[in-house]
Amino acid sequence: MSLLIRRCRALTLEAPPGHSGPRTGAALGSVSIRDNVDVVVRAGKVESFGESLTVPPGCQVIDAHGDLLMPGFVDCHTHLCWAGDRLGEWAKRLDGVAYLDILKAGGGIMSTVRAVRETPLQTLTDLVRRRLDTILRHGTTTVEIKSGYGLATDAEIKMLRAIRDAAVTWPGTVVLTALLGHAIDPDLGPAKFVDRTLHETLPAVHAEFPGIAIDLFCEDGAWTLADSVRLLEAARELGHPIRAHADQFTSKGLITEAVRLGARSLDHLEQTTPREMEVLAHSQTFGVGLPITSLGTTTVAHRAREGVPAFSGATPSIKFANLRSLVDLGGRVCIATNANPGSSPTYSMPLAIALAVRFCGLTPDEAISAATVNPAIMLGFKDRGTIAPGKRADLILLRHSDHRELAYELGGDPVRAVIVNGQVARYYAT
Numbered sequence: 507m508s509l510l511i512r513r514c515r516a517l518t519l520e521a522p523p524g525h526s527g528p529r530t531g532a533a534l535g536s537v538s539i540r541d542n543v544d545v546v547v548r549a550g551k552v553e554s555f556g557e558s559l560t561v562p563p564g565c566q567v568i569d570a571h572g573d574l575l576m577p578g579f580v581d582c583h584t585h586l587c588w589a590g591d592r593l594g595e596w597a598k599r600l601d602g603v604a605y606l607d608i609l610k611a612g613g614g615i616m617s618t619v620r621a622v623r624e625t626p627l628q629t630l631t632d633l634v635r636r637r638l639d640t641i642l643r644h645g646t647t648t649v650e651i652k653s654g655y656g657l658a659t660d661a662e663i664k665m666l667r668a669i670r671d672a673a674v675t676w677p678g679t680v681v682l683t684a685l686l687g688h689a690i691d692p693d694l695g696p697a698k699f700v701d702r703t704l705h706e707t708l709p710a711v712h713a714e715f716p717g718i719a720i721d722l723f724c725e726d727g728a729w730t731l732a733d734s735v736r737l738l739e740a741a742r743e744l745g746h747p748i749r750a751h752a753d754q755f756t757s758k759g760l761i762t763e764a765v766r767l768g769a770r771s772l773d774h775l776e777q778t779t780p781r782e783m784e785v786l787a788h789s790q791t792f793g794v795g796l797p798i799t800s801l802g803t804t805t806v807a808h809r810a811r812e813g814v815p816a817f818s819g820a821t822p823s824i825k826f827a828n829l830r831s832l833v834d835l836g837g838r839v840c841i842a843t844n845a846n847p848g849s850s851p852t853y854s855m856p857l858a859i860a861l862a863v864r865f866c867g868l869t870p871d872e873a874i875s876a877a878t879v880n881p882a883i884m885l886g887f888k889d890r891g892t893i894a895p896g897k898r899a900d901l902i903l904l905r906h907s908d909h910r911e912l913a914y915e916l917g918g919d920p921v922r923a924v925i926v927n928g929q930v931a932r933y934y935a936t
């Protein structure tokens with residue numbers, strides 16, 4: 507079955523002449539627009555572009571009426587496998603309790619860990635599957651999903667199986683990451699927990715899921731710099747790509763170490779020092795900005811209590827990743843939702859784009875490249891993230907004709923049609 511998308515404005519994200527690989531520097535802001543084209547899709551791939559093409563027999567036709575067709579979003583950092591909820595914690599945060607203080611008191615990530623451990627595999631799989639449908643409606647066609655709420659060998663494996671099983675019936679593509687160093691189980695304490703992660707959990711994950719990325723959270727109350735380096739080294743030794751949550755609340759010096767170890771990405775970067783931003787920019791490691799999280803972890807106390815001023819209407823101080831400097835220094839930049847129940851309750855790549863432009867210093871064109879072509883390359887895909895003959899037909903049709911509206915609108919639900927592997931997965935005829 508073939509598909510013809512008629513009269514669209516195609517945002518192809520083709521590489522500018524002389525540029526290949528991840529988009530950096532000026533190339534990040536070069537999205538390539540082709541006006542009033544027809545796009546033919548066959549056997550799951552983009553076949554051709556042209557003007558007023560004839561409709562092949564039996565071909566499904568979507569008339570774009572001049573609206574934008576672009577590659578589906580590649581959300582390269584999510585925690586979409588979780589159970590329970592964090593509404594109680596959120597109420598505490600509205601009372602002025604900080605995200606890290608809740609974690610240090612055994613809540614936060616650890617409360618989701620307890621819920622996940624108690625949830626059967628099939629229930630977890632169903633939860634992930636429903637969330638996959640939700641992100642598809644928001645235009646995400648490739649997604650990375652981390653474990654990290656198991657933090658015990660059997661529970662981490664259960665999470666990875668749930669993510670893998672949920673992906674089977676989803677038309678898009680799911681990339682698994684084992685977030686083995688997400689927190690420290692307080693029942694074991696740091697020394698025993700790190701030891702078990704290195705010598706039991708990592709080998710078990712390696713045996714069943716060889717080659718998936720290994721991730722950790724280097725932070726006060728989570729993994730120390732020294733233990734982070736040990737886990738990254740052990741994972742690398744086994745041939746796993748390595749990623750890390752770095753500099754979310756405090757700068758720990760992980761960037762320099764992880765770059766030295768050849769990390770695939772370093773994510774968050776809200777507190778990265780100018781010196782370490784340079785180290786990152788001059789490496790092959792991608793920096794992943796998660797701007798929704800900066801909002802998600804910032805709350806104002808509604809009422810005054812000891813040591814906490816009452817809500818006054820003043821803007822609280824919020825720290826975003828300085829992606830402008832990373833781009834200007836020549837670094838590789840992606841943005842992602844960080845969808846999770848604690849710090850980033852969202853499913854929306856369009857919202858990540860809108861905030862990256864407002865608060866991380868990216869232009870709309872740069873943010874779009876950082877949400878499509880760059881994360882596709884970061885996750886190891888050469889067949890998507892752009893629209894070109896021979897590429898996988900993961901495409902979205904927006905109800906906008908000017909791509910800047912994607913960044914301009916806040917919470918606007920701009921996706922009119924989603925095409926995954928050449929099949930129409932969602933279509934609103936408007």
Ligand code: NIG
Nearest residue numbers: 615723799844846847848849
């Ligand atoms: O990237 N910071 C660590 N991990 C997630 C939060 C997970 C949670 O709070 O459940 C993040 O923000």
